[in-house]
Amino acid sequence: SLGLSQSPYKSIKHSTYFEVYDDLFSRYRGKQITFVEIGVLGGGSLFMWREFLGPQARIIGVDMNPNAKKWESEGFEIYIGNQSDELFWQDFKKQVGRVDVILDDGGHTFEQQIITTEMLLDIINDHGMLVVEDTHTSYMDGFGYRRFSFLEYVKRFIDKINQRYSEFDNTVADQRVWSIQTYESFVAFHINRNASNLISERTDNGGEYDSAEGYRYSDNQALKSLDVLVRKLNFLKYIPGIKWLDAKARSYFIVRKSKRRLKKYFSSDS
């Protein structure tokens, strides 16, 4: 798997991880990219990345333990600091400039993962990514306050990406990340500024209207019965407030049906 076996120094990676690395990082092989790994003390993974990406890649390691400096003699750039310290990252960014890929395999607490993400997204080039490893810690004790876990943060992030949609309040939308990809134990934030800053608007090709939405509620019996009733009791439309009542009833029937049908897919919440 990858170049791990060629690495002369210790690296502990889980068996499922290589498939993910392959999927995410193959596109960068042989390319002149800057790759940053956070958490490198054992050194093994640095050699693995060099083997995998090729000698032209600029490989930077970050670790809190000053002993990691020893890897500089092997041609890696090493920065010593605490990944949950904003000031450390500000300094790092001044010195390093822009990068293509960041892999966070540091301490894995929610604080470390979230602050690292918030501090580093803006230095990643388009078509680059930030990958956070060991995200299963979000479900474990000992990594921080669970309501502010990394994966809870990711769920909020997904909300903010969808907030870009034209009919929503775009002031709270996120434009930094184009897409978010999840695997077991990994989350990848993909950067593509052109795509994430496109103006979201309805486009109309002027084609013929085929009332494509007409079937949306066609399997909702309660709504159908309401339609029949409304047609029969046509005179009701003169009663004040009836439109409001009709809308309320429709929305109630839509919610009731989806709740009944989908409950089983949300069983731990119901």
Ligand SMILES: C[S@@+](CC[C@H](N)C(=O)[O-])C[C@H]1O[C@@H](n2cnc3c(N)ncnc32)[C@H](O)[C@@H]1O
């Ligand atoms: C899981 S190990 C990294 C393993 C390495 N990537 C490999 O595969 O061989 C975690 C590393 O994160 C470092 N670390 C822990 N907390 C950190 C922090 N707050 N800031 C920076 N590095 C940290 C540790 O010193 C350790 O070297």
